[in-house]
Amino acid sequence: MKVLSKKSLRRLAIMPVLVLVAGLVIGGCYEDYGLTIQDYDAYVTGYVGGTNFSAYKYFVMPDTIMHIFGGTSLTDPLAGARIYDKQILSLTASNLQARGFVRITDTTQIGVGKPYDPNKVLVALIGQFSTDHTGYYYDYWYGYWGGYYPWYGYPPAYVSTYSYTTGSNVTELVDYGKSNSQKRPNPVWVGIITGLTGTPSTTQSRLATGINRTYEQSPYLFAGQ
Amino acid sequence: MLKILKTFVLAVLFTAAAVAQNQQLSGVSWNIGFPTGQMASYIDKTSYGGFGFEFNRMVNDNVSLGANFSWNYWSELSQDIINLNNGAVSGTQIRYYNSFVMLLNARYYLSEKSAEFKPYAGLNVGAYDILQRLDIGVYTLDNNHWHFGLTPEAGFLMEISRGTYLNTNVRYNYAFSSGTTYSGADNTMAYWGINLGLIWATGWF
Numbered sequence: 001m002k003v004l005s006k007k008s009l010r011r012l013a014i015m016p017v018l019v020l021v022a023g024l025v026i027g028g029c030y031e032d033y034g035l036t037i038q039d040y041d042a043y044v045t046g047y048v049g050g051t052n053f054s055a056y057k058y059f060v061m062p063d064t065i066m067h068i069f070g071g072t073s074l075t076d077p078l079a080g081a082r083i084y085d086k087q088i089l090s091l092t093a094s095n096l097q098a099r100g101f102v103r104i105t106d107t108t109q110i111g112v113g114k115p116y117d118p119n120k121v122l123v124a125l126i127g128q129f130s131t132d133h134t135g136y137y138y139d140y141w142y143g144y145w146g147g148y149y150p151w152y153g154y155p156p157a158y159v160s161t162y163s164y165t166t167g168s169n170v171t172e173l174v175d176y177g178k179s180n181s182q183k184r185p186n187p188v189w190v191g192i193i194t195g196l197t198g199t200p201s202t203t204q205s206r207l208a209t210g211i212n213r214t215y216e217q218s219p220y221l222f223a224g225q
Numbered sequence: 226m227l228k229i230l231k232t233f234v235l236a237v238l239f240t241a242a243a244v245a246q247n248q249q250l251s252g253v254s255w256n257i258g259f260p261t262g263q264m265a266s267y268i269d270k271t272s273y274g275g276f277g278f279e280f281n282r283m284v285n286d287n288v289s290l291g292a293n294f295s296w297n298y299w300s301e302l303s304q305d306i307i308n309l310n311n312g313a314v315s316g317t318q319i320r321y322y323n324s325f326v327m328l329l330n331a332r333y334y335l336s337e338k339s340a341e342f343k344p345y346a347g348l349n350v351g352a353y354d355i356l357q358r359l360d361i362g363v364y365t366l367d368n369n370h371w372h373f374g375l376t377p378e379a380g381f382l383m384e385i386s387r388g389t390y391l392n393t394n395v396r397y398n399y400a401f402s403s404g405t406t407y408s409g410a411d412n413t414m415a416y417w418g419i420n421l422g423l424i425w426a427t428g429w430f
């Protein structure tokens with residue numbers, strides 16, 4: 001009977017190791033994180049550099065959410081989302097109030113010589129976008145929002161094309177005084193919640209999570225005294 | 226730095242070309258990567274997905290010169306907030322690094338030519354192509370840069386059959402800055418590597 005040499009035994013012992021190694025290398029490349037619809041939500045915030053947020057004390061907010069949609073359709077694809085407007089407006093107001101901003105409901109009281117100094121007032125504008133085409137998302141809505149977008153200065157090296165139906169909720173805080181004197185909007189902060197269109201049962205909680213997240217990740221956003 | 230690199234490259238190429246054809250070692254390896262520093266601030270996770278190829282020639286009883294090519298892959302699921310200069314991004318993210326490495330290598334073997342166990346120390350010089358990717362929401366952001374790299378190593382060969390060696394080494398992969406990460410930070414990358422593989426030698430040991 002032939003007895004295996006010491007070196008042959010070592011060679012045999014290495015085989016399971018090689019198989020294990022091959023398995024790990026292949027397995028390591030294709031990790032499945034099991035993402036759900038909610039995991040495709042992203043929260044983006046940006047502000048104009050040098051803004052002194054403590055210079056502001058008040059805010060005004062229209063009671064309407066603007067819907068922006070492209071293509072040739074005349075039908076608002078976001079019409080069904082109107083049921084969330086109240087929740088969005090309420091959460092936005094409560095987040096700003098929690099940061100010390102006082103809401104003004106009577107805009108006739110804002111102005112020089114009036115109770116509220118316009119330079120201490122922010123306007124909270126909320127808009128929603130719907131896209132269901134294939135293309136470059138940022139290019140698509142860049143033109144709609146006054147040329148300002150939150151990745152300004154940080155253009156992604158590459159933004160992949162997509163073919164999903166997406167929706168975005170965009171909040172802008174605009175300097176009331178500057179906008180009036182310069183006759184153009186002067187946004188100082190933007191918060192975006194964007195994601196795939198999901199089921200109505202989860203939309204409400206996703207919106208709430210998203211709105212709160214945009215303020216949580218903006219620790220500089222506090223009113224002055 | 227460029228002068229040292231040029232000298233090193235020329236020395237490897239000329240010396241390797243001058244030695245006999247049958248004094249060569251070739252090998253494959255499984256490469257495990259542990260990110261450090263800036264790299265670890267993006268993905269703090271060990272890479273078990275990596276492999277390498279190497280080709281070396283002995284120029285005397287104790288020195289080999291050659292080249293190696295390797296790849297390491299990292300990915301991590303994260304919920305962290307990514308701070309930018311004037312803002313932030315958050316949400317479920319999958320973060321990736323892919324490191325493609327091409328290095329020239331010089332090794333010094335501490336043992337005798339006939340020894341079954343051959344510890345060695347070496348130095349690698351060459352190029353790192355490191356691709357940083359962020360998947361967030363429905364977006365993918367890529368940030369790809371080539372780096373000059375300097376990589377010291379220490380390891381050993383252990384003969385498991387005639388002409389076949391188990392090769393184990395530890396490398397400190399250092400890819401010098403060549404730009405910025407997508408968030409604007411310096412993109413110097415560094416990771417420790419533990420490489421386990423086999424080397425086949427012809428006509429020498």
